[in-house]
Amino acid sequence: MTPEQLSRQMQQAGIRRLCILSGDAAWCLAQAAEWRDGLPGDWLVVGDTPVDDLPHCAPTALRTLLGREFTHAIFDARRGFHAEAFAALAGTLRAGSWLLLLTPPWSRWARQPDEDSLRWADVAEPLPVPNFVRHLQQTLLADPAVALLRQDAPPRIASLPAWPRWRCRAPQQQQAILQQLLTMTSGVAVLTAPRGRGKSALAGMLAQQAPHALITAPAKVATDVLARFAGDHFRFMAPDAILAQPDVSASWLIVDEAAAIPAPLLTQLAARFPRVLLTTTVQGYEGTGRGFILKFCAGLAQARYFTLDEPLRWSRQDPLEAWLNQALLFEDAAPAPASLPGAPWLMPADAWQRDAAQPEAAYRLLASAHYRTSPLDLRRLMDAPGMTLWLSGSAPALQGALWLVEEGGLDPELAQAVWAGRRRPRGNLVAQSLAAHAGLVEAATLRSRRISRIAVAAEQRRQGIGLALVAAAQAQQEADFLSVSFGYTEPLWAFWRACGFTLVRIGTQREASSGCYAAMAICALTPEGAELQRRAAQRLARDWVYLRHQIAASLDLPESASVFTAEDALLAAGFAWAQRPLEASLPVLHRLVAASDAAPPLLRAALQPQAEAGRLAQQAGLPGRKALIAQLRRDTATALTAWDAVSARRLQQQVE
Numbered sequence: 001m002t003p004e005q006l007s008r009q010m011q012q013a014g015i016r017r018l019c020i021l022s023g024d025a026a027w028c029l030a031q032a033a034e035w036r037d038g039l040p041g042d043w044l045v046v047g048d049t050p051v052d053d054l055p056h057c058a059p060t061a062l063r064t065l066l067g068r069e070f071t072h073a074i075f076d077a078r079r080g081f082h083a084e085a086f087a088a089l090a091g092t093l094r095a096g097s098w099l100l101l102l103t104p105p106w107s108r109w110a111r112q113p114d115e116d117s118l119r120w121a122d123v124a125e126p127l128p129v130p131n132f133v134r135h136l137q138q139t140l141l142a143d144p145a146v147a148l149l150r151q152d153a154p155p156r157i158a159s160l161p162a163w164p165r166w167r168c169r170a171p172q173q174q175q176a177i178l179q180q181l182l183t184m185t186s187g188v189a190v191l192t193a194p195r196g197r198g199k200s201a202l203a204g205m206l207a208q209q210a211p212h213a214l215i216t217a218p219a220k221v222a223t224d225v226l227a228r229f230a231g232d233h234f235r236f237m238a239p240d241a242i243l244a245q246p247d248v249s250a251s252w253l254i255v256d257e258a259a260a261i262p263a264p265l266l267t268q269l270a271a272r273f274p275r276v277l278l279t280t281t282v283q284g285y286e287g288t289g290r291g292f293i294l295k296f297c298a299g300l301a302q303a304r305y306f307t308l309d310e311p312l313r314w315s316r317q318d319p320l321e322a323w324l325n326q327a328l329l330f331e332d333a334a335p336a337p338a339s340l341p342g343a344p345w346l347m348p349a350d351a352w353q354r355d356a357a358q359p360e361a362a363y364r365l366l367a368s369a370h371y372r373t374s375p376l377d378l379r380r381l382m383d384a385p386g387m388t389l390w391l392s393g394s395a396p397a398l399q400g401a402l403w404l405v406e407e408g409g410l411d412p413e414l415a416q417a418v419w420a421g422r423r424r425p426r427g428n429l430v431a432q433s434l435a436a437h438a439g440l441v442e443a444a445t446l447r448s449r450r451i452s453r454i455a456v457a458a459e460q461r462r463q464g465i466g467l468a469l470v471a472a473a474q475a476q477q478e479a480d481f482l483s484v485s486f487g488y489t490e491p492l493w494a495f496w497r498a499c500g501f502t503l504v505r506i507g508t509q510r511e512a513s514s515g516c517y518a519a520m521a522i523c524a525l526t527p528e529g530a531e532l533q534r535r536a537a538q539r540l541a542r543d544w545v546y547l548r549h550q551i552a553a554s555l556d557l558p559e560s561a562s563v564f565t566a567e568d569a570l571l572a573a574g575f576a577w578a579q580r581p582l583e584a585s586l587p588v589l590h591r592l593v594a595a596s597d598a599a600p601p602l603l604r605a606a607l608q609p610q611a612e613a614g615r616l617a618q619q620a621g622l623p624g625r626k627a628l629i630a631q632l633r634r635d636t637a638t639a640l641t642a643w644d645a646v647s648a649r650r651l652q653q654q655v656e
Helices: 003-013 025-038 059-065 083-090 130-142 170-182 199-209 220-233 239-244 263-272 290-295 319-327 357-369 375-383 412-419 429-436 465-476 490-498 527-547 566-577 582-595 601-606 613-619 625-643 645-655
Strands: 017-022 044-046 073-076 098-103 147-150 187-193 213-216 252-255 275-281 304-307 387-394 397-408 447-456 481-487 502-510 517-524
Touching: 003 025, 017 025, 017 319, 025 098, 044 059, 044 083, 059 083, 073 083, 083 098, 083 319, 083 375, 130 319, 130 375, 170 199, 170 304, 187 199, 199 213, 199 220, 199 252, 199 275, 213 220, 213 239, 239 263, 252 263, 263 275, 357 375, 357 387, 357 397, 357 447, 375 387, 387 465, 397 429, 397 465, 412 429, 429 447, 429 481, 429 502, 429 517, 447 465, 465 481, 481 490, 481 527, 490 517, 502 527, 517 527, 527 582, 566 582, 566 625, 566 645, 582 601, 582 625, 601 613, 601 625, 613 625, 625 645
Parallel strands: 017 098, 017 147, 044 073, 073 098, 187 275, 187 304, 213 252, 252 275, 447 481
Antiparallel strands: 387 397, 397 447, 481 517, 502 517
16 A cells, blocks of 8 residues: 555544655655655645755754644654654644654664753753664654664554544533633632644634633643633733733633642632633643642632543544553553552662663653653653663553762863853753852852652652652762752652751842743752852851841841851852853852942942832943843952952952
8 A cells, every 4th residue: 555545544534654764865855855755735834954946944943843733744754853843743744644744764773872961951062862763763663653664674554444534522621621710609619631633723712702700821832722812812921920910810711731820829829719710731742730730729719620641633442542552651650559658769870771670660650740841851861971860660660760860970170160150051050050050159060969859659748758858869979979950849848848958049040931930949958069159058148137128038047247257258260250250259249338338339230129120220321231140240259349459459369
């Protein structure tokens, strides 16, 4: 049967299929041309370079594909495999479509550097990704619905069994749920769906038909589909803006992708409106909302639950979606049977080759608990250097997982450049932030491990499994300190404090994605780490005198004197004569101005509450923020010189 005949059969059955073209560049392009010549369609190409005169989309522009539909497409993975873009492309294909995946020669694929690794691994040159490639190859070989055309092997294109003609039932399912929502007089409704089921469209229909609905989401840019269906009734406000305005009213609050909003904020939002619709995706390339169902929704009284499971563009038996779910581990984590917590154990470095079931179960558990876990994290966990997993229990039903990432160990010269604001090498999230923002250069030179994710199976919570996993990582003592970066909430900070962590940094702006302040904490494992922890905590306590007026959070920090010290002078010099950022320098500049009678008026004005850069620049006759910062650096140099001219000259020489 020819591909065209297969395509007609596939369209009637409501399915799409994957075809692998594996070989050298010329062979792959020649094979793809044959398919295009024999099959009419859109033939969108997603890859780093265009193919002939076909419509083209770069992998990094995957968001532009959302809500669009195509017949047939080509994904060029010969130089690198952008997993999120591949999943997004698959979601745009209509029934009857073929997705051609172009890969390097089959036998060399696992050894060839993958340029996509530059996106998720902290490396200077592309890495081979043997674990990911072998995993893909195993799933491809095991799935008879996948057509395999390899340059060095006989072709495999299996015919399909006789399937019944597909009738799309998604619109009927949408309408049935919409009518139930419209009859609700009060309460919370929770709508879950995998990708491609019309969840955002349904939310938009509700906004269009319900009077005075208000829409919110982690990011407005992700509400395009909802806005299209809501039409003129699309009224959007960010979550923090709603909470900041007590007089906001609406008959419905529609929260799109609610799992991405922290539970405390979501609780406040849900309490403000008579009717609330919370929507979330339960699997997909951008994140997962499974943990949201298990954690937040469990605490809702009398919530109503709805599920969209009928795909809009293909049948429920679609082979392409089934393979994608297996290849990118989109399936749900297996429930953990009730049992006593097991002793944490360290996953061997070669576990992906020896016993892939264990790390696969760990990834699924992490995805179930953390909304923003995506295929990018899977790629990093599989093949990036410096990854460590501590597990509790065993696959398929793990009790808990802790993911650590190596940080620090920068050479002194690079660390000093990070401190000065002149360099920002990739990675090292906490280590770099403590050097660049908190002014602790040793944070970048010491060896540390950052806790990237921690998850405990919902059925096993409140048994100390999370504490035990962290304790196991602490006992290993292969670093100077452990670190963690998290959206600050009191319950979350209580957990990290119970694990022995000390708060060392908190941001002054709420993160758009979470609505929380970004916080960082560390736990010392060596004497050098303990000294860093002491200094970092002391610096935060001193800065809190000024930060507490900008941060709506109650931190239990010791009172600290606001005297301008020699250490402060070094940080101020880093702003004046190097490139340390203004926002990180504000507390020390407050102390400098208090200690210096010669601080210029513009510097004093910049330190006032609610000072706004654009207005300050205009008042000073400066062309913009960049010129304002330059003038503030000069003003800081003036104030430092007035404080102690000899010390100022020495510090200038030290930091320049």
